[in-house]
Amino acid sequence: MIVTQGAAAQAAGTVRVVIVDDHAIFRSGLKADLDASIHVVGEAATVEQAIAVIAEQRPDVVLLDVHLPGGLGGGGREVIAGSVPLLGTTRFLALSVSDAAEDVVAVIRAGARGYVTKTISGAEITDAVFRVAGGDAVFSPRLAGFVLDAFGTAPADIADDELDKLSARELEVMRLIARGYSYKEVAKELFISIKTVETHVSAVLRKLQLSSRHELTKWAAERRLL
Amino acid sequence: MTTVPARPPLARSSDRVIAGVCSGLAVHLGWPVKNVRVGMALATLAGGAGLVFYAWLWIMVPTADEAARRNARRPASPIAPAVSQAPAAAVSGTSPASPPAPQPGPVPFGQAPLSQPPLRQASDDDASLGADRPGTSGSPRPAEAPWFRWQSMKYGKEILLGCGLLLVAGIMIAQLLGVDVPLGTLIPAAAVLGGASIAWMQLDETRRAGLVDKTKADQAGGWARLAAGLALVVAGVLVMVSGSGSWEQTWLALLASVAVLGGVVLVLLPWALKFWRDLETERAGRIRETERAEIAAHLHDSVLQTLALIQRRAGSEHDVVRLARAQERELRGWLFQDPGREAGQLSDRIKAVAAEVEDLLGNAVEVVSVGDAAMTEGHEAMVQASREAMLNASRHGGGAVSVYLEASDGQAEIFIKDRGPGFELADVPEDRLGVRESIIGRMKRHGGSAAILSTGDGTEVRLRLPAASTDNVEGKS
Known part of the structure; x- marks a missing residue:
């Protein structure tokens, strides 16, 4: 991912962020890594704390660990489910050390706008925060790989239910992201604007969240490692 | 013995x-x-x-x-x-x-x-x-x-x-x-003895099984045996007690004994249940303890050792990153790898090669794979070519390397991308065989193709191997 900050969020100036992670060391490290234009307005270590802090602060973006103690054991998914009324204004970006497809797909389907691994650099996480704040989706190469694996690499026929397959263009975008291309590079490669790339990625995210494709959940559960 | x-x-x-x-x-x-x-x-x-x-x-x-x-x-x-x-x-x-x-x-x-x-x-x-x-x-x-x-x-x-x-x-x-054997006494006695021994054998085995591990199927057989033993003993005792008495008497005796047994069961049941539950709890605790010990042993052998190494090498960022990456890979493999899953697929080989390059040069090599294929000779060549490409990308790119593998029935494609300063293929001296021979030549020999795209923002090596040509090559060799 490259450092091209989401235009809409940048126009608004600063972004208010809540960090939800049960490791204090990681929270402070992340806070130090984030750009000065990002204000961390709250922190939480458990599901209950997270829901309370989010409801109180109404941040633009929540950086959400997938695995959290507390609640009913649902982790990050449960935090999103507990903050449904705010989903219009507050966006969730999932952070995890886990590569397990189950975790990724579960939290995305709960409503997260993106998924990045915790080894991500400070510049990249800053960019991702701005992008999510601007309403776009953030796909890491690995998440793009999951999507390609889950939806298959064959483009949709017109007859197919559009939620269950990716269009040829969306496939191309996903492939390039999986190959490590930034949005800007994808745009350049496909001779389209960055805005169009963002539209495609958001469409894929919507399909990932809404598809009733029964294989998707099953696939994710069976997929132990990628 | x-x-x-x-x-x-x-x-x-x-x-x-x-x-x-x-x-x-x-x-x-x-x-x-x-x-x-x-x-x-x-x-x-x-x-x-x-x-x-x-x-x-x-x-x-x-x-x-x-x-x-x-x-x-x-x-x-x-x-x-x-x-x-x-x-x-x-x-x-x-x-x-x-x-x-x-x-x-x-x-x-x-x-x-x-x-x-x-x-x-x-x-x-x-x-x-x-x-x-x-x-x-x-x-x-x-x-x-x-x-x-x-x-x-x-x-x-x-x-x-x-x-x-x-x-x-x-x-x-x-x-x-011609010896008069009192069968009337012997048979019930034998039945009682047989039933008792069956039941006692059962107890012995249960105890043994309880110490080791126990499956449900085992239990079903155990219950059947217990019931058979009980029935034998009861029948034997009844016949012995009632002698050759009338059926009426026998029934009465049976009724009385069942009533007594029922009463005893009623009294002892709560106690027995509690005992049973305690036993189960204890067993579960023991299993947990075993698992915990196994996990502790693994963490000690891997993570703790690596952490010690990292502390000793704290001065060298390169070494620290390399150690941390290697440990992360190992731990991930241990946590998430499905042991039942067959190894030796194309994606496993690519991941193994990526890990090797990571260890060698210290730059992260991220592999994303979609689909998979069984290894063939052509695939092996492809793995070797991508290894060469990863080495180049890590050495000259100087940062993280992205590897993407997509395998389907028709073909396998691998993309290796870095964000280095890039280079012109034409500028590479003729005697440097790395790119020309190990990547392009190797792919061509196995019926595939390789393309190298390099700009100021980075380099991408694209390898492609159609499945059909793989078979041809195999047929020839």
Whole structure:
């Protein structure tokens, strides 16, 4: 991912962020890594704390660990489910050390706008925060790989239910992201604007969240490692 | 088993008159062949018992060849241990008498066929289960030799059964000879004893199973056995108590005993349930403890060691990153890898190569794979080509390397991307073979293709291998 900050969020100036992670060391490290234009307005270590802090602060973006103690054991998914009324204004970006497809797909389907691994650099996480704040989706190469694996690499026929397959263009975008291309590079490669790339990625995210494709959940559960 | 010099296994010999049973038996028992043959002939005169015995041995005992084949699999003959058990008992200080086990020798008439089942069972069970069957000891049967009570024996069950059958045969003979045997008392008594021993055997096994691990299927069999034992005991006691009394009386007695039993169960049930629950909790705790110990051992061997190494190398960022990445890979593999999953697919190879490059040069190599394919010769070439590309990307790109593998039925594609300063293929000197030979040439030779796209923002190597050409190459070579 490259450092091209989401235009809409940048126009608004600063972004208010809540960090939800049960490791204090990681929270402070992340806070130090984030750009000065990002204000961390709250922190939480458990599901209950997270829901309370989010409801109180109404941040633009929540950086959400997938695995959290507390609640009913649902982790990050449960935090999103507990903050449904705010989903219009507050966006969730999932952070995890886990590569397990189950975790990724579960939290995305709960409503997260993106998924990045915790080894991500400070510049990249800053960019991702701005992008999510601007309403776009953030796909890491690995998440793009999951999507390609889950939806298959064959483009949709017109007859197919559009939620269950990716269009040829969306496939191309996903492939390039999986190959490590930034949005800007994808745009350049496909001779389209960055805005169009963002539209495609958001469409894929919507399909990932809404598809009733029964294989998707099953696939994710069976997929132990990628 | 530590016994007297092992008997030769029971096997039909090739030195034979009919089927080699007698000579085999003679070798096994260490008796002269002639004696065995004469004994067999005499037994045949006794109501055909010898004939039946011979036929039975013919069917059940393997030939020497078969036995040899079976022994290649297992250390001992299935039958020898059962027979050599008795001398072991003798050594430990009781009677130096002849083996009390079912003894295939000259036996009283009418008895030989009867005494066979234990022997057969021994061979059957062993063939299927392997010889490791712990003792079913401690069944109180006063009718039998006393050493049964304390001897925890491997073939206890078989010998027990054999002795029981011998006893029955003895009673029958006694009856034939005109001795008045009080069957009316003996049968209920035997039923009580049999039921009790079944139940006690069950208890013994449950305890053993509880210490190890227990499956539900096991439990079902256990309950059935317990019920059978209980039924036998109850029936035996009833018959004994009521004597040959009327059915009416018997029913009354049955009713009374069931009522008493029900009352006892009612009183003891809560206590028994609590006991059972405690037992289950304790067992679960033990399992958890074992798991925790295993995890602790793994973490100690891997993570703690790596952390120690990292502290010692804290000065070198490169080393720290490399150690951390390597440990992360190892831990991920341990946590998430499905052990049942077959290894050796294309994606596994690519990941292995990426890990190698990461270890070698210290830059992260992220692999994303979609789909998978079984390895072929062409795929191996592709893996080698991508290894070369990863090495170049890591060395010259100087940062993280992205690898993307997409395998489908039609083809396999691998993309290796870095964010280095890039280079012009034309600028690479002719004598540098890395890119030209190891990547492009290698892919072409295996019917694939390679393209290198380099700009100021980075370099991407694209490898492609159609599935069909893979087969062609395989056919040619």
